[in-house]
Amino acid sequence: MPPSLALRKPGGVISLTVTTGGSGYTAPPTVSFSGGSGTGAAAVAVMNGTMVASLVVTQAGSGYTSNPTVTISGNAQAEAYAYTGSHRRASFMRSRFNDMYVIDGMGRGLRWNGDAGQMQPVGIVGPVIGPKMNVTAGDGALSVASVDIMKPGAGYTQAPTVSFAGGSPTTPAAAVASIAGGRVSGVRVTESGAGYTATPTVTLSGGQAGGASFSVGVSGGVASVEVVASGTGYTGTPTVTFSSAQGLTKANAVADVTNGAIQNVAVLASGSGATTSGVTASVAGAGSGASLKPVMAYRVTGVTVTNGGTGFYTPPTVTVTPDSADQNYTQAYLEATINSTGGVASVRVLSGGQYSLPPTAVVLDGQATATASMSPRMSGKYKCAIRYLDSTPVSQQGPIPSSISELVEVDAGASGGLMTWNFTHPYLEDRVSAMELWRTTADQSVALFRVATIQRTDPAFFGSYADKLSDNDLTDTERDGYGLMPVTLPSGQINARRFEVPPGNYGVAVMFQDRAWFAVDTTGKKPNSLLFSEVDEPESVPPTNEIVVQESIGDSDAVVALIPMASALLIAQSRHLYKLQYVAQPIIDASILLASYRGVLNNQCWDVMGGVAFIADSFGLYAYDGNSEQPVSAPVDNLWRDRVIDFTQSDKFHVKADYATKTVRFYFCRNGETSTARALCYCVSTQAWWEEEYPSAITASANMAILSRQDVVYGAASGFVRSGGFADAGSAVSFRLRTGNMPLTNADKGSRTIGLLYAPTADDANLTAALHYNNSPTARPNAIGSDRGEGFVSTKGATGAVLNLKRRRSQLGDASGFAKAYYAGNVDDKSAGADRHVAVSLTGQQSTAGNAVVIHGVTLEGAGG
Incomplete structure (x- = not known):
């Protein structure tokens, strides 16, 4: 039967505490209940290795008038607590994603997402046992752990194709490349492969632009003249002349003659204008047999695009390449531009350089190269766990997870080839729609990585899953399904196990700032404890998220109500009022100060209007504005003082503020009455008091939008929801x-x-x-x-x-x-x-x-x- 608010009643088991975890368990033990005059309670054990970590109530049962005895097979022990008091009013709260939560301290709370046809239990009970793990030993073969770029290449407009060759794998590796600035920036392994007996060769192919060609314009002069043959019979200082067919002009040099032979040539003017090679030199005058070789110095004066090529979507690097015979040169530098169609549009000379022969210009495509690094697919020890998910959509901060199961350690040895996950679900709630698999990388217990998500409809959910992810695959942020979850946060707070179900023995709950807050332990064990949820996770309430109101006023009291008000949460006991404030993390920076020596009758005897809390206690009605309290019921205090009000019925009383009329109503019983068919009314604007009577008891009230206007609706003893008006079903x-x-x-x-x-x-x-x-x-x-x-x-x-x-x-x-x-x-x-x-x-x-x-x-x- 689906959970129903109408079926809530006392007499059920609401809390279980493990007193001895036992030892030696290989499977969850059975849990049974006896005594207490009730029937139907059921629970399952949550395991941590070979011991019982906790117990989860799966059925509260009914009819218990005292705490039953819990029996756990094996040697674990626990205590049970049943709620045997009167029927409790429920606390309703709504998250910022419009989920409604109902908490009453008579068992696990209820949740409604606004769309479902029925309510659900609050939170998700996590796996009570972890997965059974098996590792298939490898044969010593390797997998590709990573691919390292040795040379990034140039001119890439698209990522090249990565291929592996050699190594005789049983399963080939696969990878994808990425580029940046025309170069290969990285290679991501998408499949590590298996069975490699040697390191494969990695090839990066395709993805580069091409087809561009250029002509290089140069201007050359004579740098020096080599004497190839000295000759004989030369006298004086013969003149050296240079050929002009190559465009050289104004070059001038003289020969130095010793004993009729030319020893060297002095260049007096280098000249300029030579555009090609082939410049010759000759000696005028008497003498014969001399042979001279001019050594030229060319500089690049311009580059003409003869073919713009295709596929250049970023300007390529155009490189001036010297002639193969030119062994002594200074590099020229160029800058290219591209057009809208992907061709090279122009090339500008930044530095002409110096060459002994006219150079050429090309786009060096610079083929990238890479090598593979190998490792066993799995080696070392791993921690593995599972957790459940519900079907809450992402738009509503879903899916909502459970805490992880126990961490199961598995040793893959020096070379593991395949990890097999096997699943059993001794207890599985209807709300669960999927399961996530999480494990660490080798030999660490700090961070878990998501292996896979398995839907409940998948046969593997109740069977097994083959996991062949290497550590590199597991930590690849671009892998489908990747997820990272620290086991604990750097601050030391729990993380992977923070999604604990709110305990069913806390009877009051409110939303304050970004968290849900719980109080009023109906077992009586922790009368002044407050629990709080994780940020924006009302269903995640780990037991470590506890704050205790420390009393130093010489008066024993217990928390009765929580009142969210502006920047403070008021903690109301029956005779004292405290103010709680925090900045980010309550367990670290929360402060609790005594605000007033006034309290509250019950969790419904307060309301907030205009930033002021109006609260009814056993002395009257008072207002608290966040700084001080102000009595407001002095004109009618005789009703409290003379015991006209029947406080034996105070669990039925409540307070409601009507914003439209600026009226605060205190619904109560006079002596001899058993239902709240009357209210004391206080007008905040005029400070006037009056009493109203109703044909039917008003048991609850709330604000809601009616025809786009905020109004008050009332819950009547007859079971109907009513609103105020000028007629009562047609009657005056x-x-x-x-x-x-x-x-x-x-x-x-x-x-x-x-x-x-x-x-x-x-x-x-x-x-x-x-x-x-x-x-x-x-x-x-x-x-x-x-x-x-x-x-x-x-x-x-x-x-x-x-x-x-x-x-x-x-x-x-x-x-x-x-x-x-x-x-x-x-x-x-x-x-x-x-x-x-x-x-x-x-x-x-x-x-x-x-x-x-x-x-x-x-x-x-x-x-x-």
Whole structure:
């Protein structure tokens, strides 16, 4: 049967505490209950290796009038706690993702996501046992652990294809390359392969642009002249001349002759303009046999694009390449631009360099190279765990996970080839829709990596899963399904096990800031403990998230209610009020200060309006604005002081603030009553008090939007939700107002009048005014005089005068909404039976919006002092 709020009741097992974890277990033990006069309780054991870590209540059972005895097969021991008190009111809270949570301390809470046709238990009970792990030993063969770039290459416009050759694998490796700035920036192994007996060769192919060609313009001059043959018969200083066919001009040199032979040549002017090679030199004058070789110096003056090529989506590096015979050169540098079609558009010379022969220009595609690093697929020891997921969508901060199972260690040895996960689920909740597999890399216990996610509909969920991920595969952030989860955070806080189900023995819950807060331990073991959830995870409440209200006031008390209010969470005991504040992490930076020596009757006896908390306790109603408390019920304190209020029924009382009318209502029982069919009402604006009575008990109330307007709705004892109005299912609604007692005087020679300022109604609406002398519960007949044309109509013998509030017109216009009646009173200071004071009562009915009664003020002449 799905969980139902209507079926909640006392008498069930709400908490289990393991007192001895036992030892030697190879499977979860059985858990049974006896005694306590109840039946139907059930639980499962959550394992940690060979011992019992905790127990989870799977069925609360019913009818328990005392704590039953828990029996665990084997040698573990535990204690059970049953809730045997009266039926508790539930706390409702809503997360920022609109999930609604119901907490009552009578067992595990309930959750409704706003769409499902039924409620679900709060949180997800994690796996009670970890996976069974097996490792198939490898044959000493290797896998590709990584691919290292040896040469990044150049000119890549697309990532090249990565291929592996050689090594005789049983399963070939695979990888993908990435590029940046036209170079190969990295290679990611997508499949480590298996069975390699040698390191394979890695080839990166394709992905480069090409087809561009260039012509290089140069300007050359004579750098020096080599004497190839000295010759004979030369005299004086013969002139050396250079050929001009190559474009060389203005070059000038002279030969140095010794004993008729040319020893060397001095270049007096290098000249310029040579655009090709082939410049020759000759010696004029007498002599013969000399041979000279000019050594040229060319600089690059321009580069012309003869073919722009294709596929250049980033400017390529155009390189000036020297002639193979040019062994002594200075490199020129160029800068290329590209056009919108991917061709080289132009090349600009940044530095001309120096060459002995005219160079050429090319785009060096620079083929990238890489090598593979090998390792066993698995080696060393691994920690493995599973956890469950529900189907909450990502848009609602889902899926919601459970805590991880126990960490199961598996040793892969020096060379493991395959890890097999085997699953059993001794307890599995309906809410679970998938399972995640997590494990560490070799020989560490700090971080878990997600291996896979298996849907509940997959046969592997109840079977096994083959895991062949190497450590490199496991930690690859681009792998499908990759996930990282530290076991603990750097601060030392738990992480992988933070998704614990909120305990079912805490009866009050609220959302405050970014966390859910829980209080009021119904087992009585921790009366002043508060638990809090993880950030934006109302269903994750690890037991370490606990704060205790430390009492140093010499008075034992217990937490009754939690009141979220602006930047503080008020912790209300029955006689004390504390204020809790924190910045980021409550366990580290929370502060709790005593705010007031006032408390609260129950968790429903408070509401917040306009940043002020209105709270009812056993002394009255008071307001707390975050800094100080202010009593507001002094005019009606006699109801508390004289025990007119029946506090034996206080578990039924509640407080509700109505923003629309600025009214705070305290629903209570007078002595002899057993239901809250009345309320004391306090108007914040006027500080006026009055009492309302209802045909049916109002058991709860809440704010909600009705026709785009915030309004108050009421839960009635009849089981219906109601809202305020001018009629009750078509029947007229009665109203009654009685003022306080006002002393009569002899002022104005006995002139006494009742003045009424009201809003005229559209329909007939009769209001009866009556007088109660000397605190009499009944009105005095004939106390108000007969009609004198000013609105009130008196009937002989009647106890009141009637005023029809309907709007009327006269020659002067609409009725003003003011009426006056005259009254009498026997005032005699010497008579003990004389009238001393008088109270005014106004009664009537309203049934439509057109005859809604609105009284702006009542004036009384001759009374009031």
